[in-house]
Amino acid sequence: MKEALQELFIELEKSYTSDSFVKLTLSKTAKKNDKLVNVYVRKVIIKNEPYLQFLYRFLTNDQVKNYTFEESVNELEILLNDKFKAATLFTLSHDLIVLISKKKKISYKRTKPSLTNKPSENHDKTKERLASGKYLELLGVIDKEGKVIPKMADKYRQINKYLEIIEVQLKSVKLPKTIHIVDMGSGKGYLTFALYDYLVNKRDYKVTLTGIELRDSLVNYCNDVAEKCEFSDLKFVAQPIQEYDNDKIDILIALHACDTATDDAIFKGLSAKSELIICAPCCHKQVRQQVKGKEQESPLLKYGIFKERHFEMVTDTIRALIMEKHHYNTKVFEFISNEHTRKNVMLIGAKSNKKSDVDSLDKKLNELKSAYQIDEHYLESLF
DSSP: OTTTTHHHHHHHHHHHHTTOEEEEEEEEESSTTOSEEEEEEEEEEETTEEEEEEEEEESSOEEEEEEOHHHHHHHHHHHHHHTEEEEEEEESSOEEEEEEOTTOOEEEEEEOOSOOSOOOOBTTOOOOOOOOSHHHHHTTSBOTTSOBOGGGHHHHHHHHHHHHHHHHHGGGSOOOSEEEEEEETOTTOHHHHHHHHIIIIISOOEEEEEEEESOHHHHHHHHHHHHHTTOTTEEEEESOGGGOOOOOOSEEEEEEEETTHHHHHHHHHHHTTOSEEEEEEEOOOHHHHHTTTOOOSOGGGGSHHHHHHHHHHHHHHHHHHHHHHTTEEEEEEESSOTTTOSOOEEEEEEEOOSOOOHHHHHHHHHHHHHHTTOOOOHHHHTO
């Protein structure tokens, strides 16, 4: 296949040596469920030497590696042979589009240059911040000059990480022209406002977003902020999660909804057959209370702090398995570093057309509950 890719490599080398290289992107994954969704390549200068920096964009995180030109060619050959079906080389003189068919036939297309300016070659490039706007000032995250208020730095970092995760997850599902999103347990709305602004004003999606929150004072406050920001399709409602009866939910979000409120939210998402269910579970009390007083065999469960963390993992694993039973591909990963918050686990379910092996999943659930003497998980009782 290397011979068939020679035109790409020749053009890449020409632009690299003539200083007209802008960037290179790899897209259209060869395998639908591949966790690596894109690769972005740019030129960087490290210790006065040129390199090509590869940014590997996975569903849940990014990874960066720097290669010499020769190493880059070898890496591109591997990626285009196994992982991707398309590449676009952007130069100051033209774009070169490379398409690879299922039978590994390669075709090329030259077009006028899409970009007329080169990005910075500084290795320590400042990471793009996705969150910006008037709402951040109204919520007390930034000051009037647009600077992040020091005590809100962790919150600002969390908001941007959240938007990065959402950006990647949107690529994994099929969504309608108008996306109906419900954020259950929206609180003061930091992430709710950020998501609406990002999708509507920065990505041009048509969105309706509803924040569900029990506290009237927060609902009134958030609706006032939404009005001041002219976010016409963002509203907040004061009601329990269990009472929300709108079946049209394309994306269900429940971030830090306490204890079984997370399960009530997941149940709403599953019932509505949402394309995406995004949770950051909190206060895992239900299972711990259920096994209180029961002697556990594992020595890990002898100590209180280990027991607490262990049953958090057990609780979220059961949730993930139940979501898989209802035809969702699930993943659990760290949302933000432990140094910012202990509530840092994110559980995501993306709707799948694949048939679930219900018997196998039931067996796993029963074995897990039996091992820890759990009678029933609250989410199970809702069906």
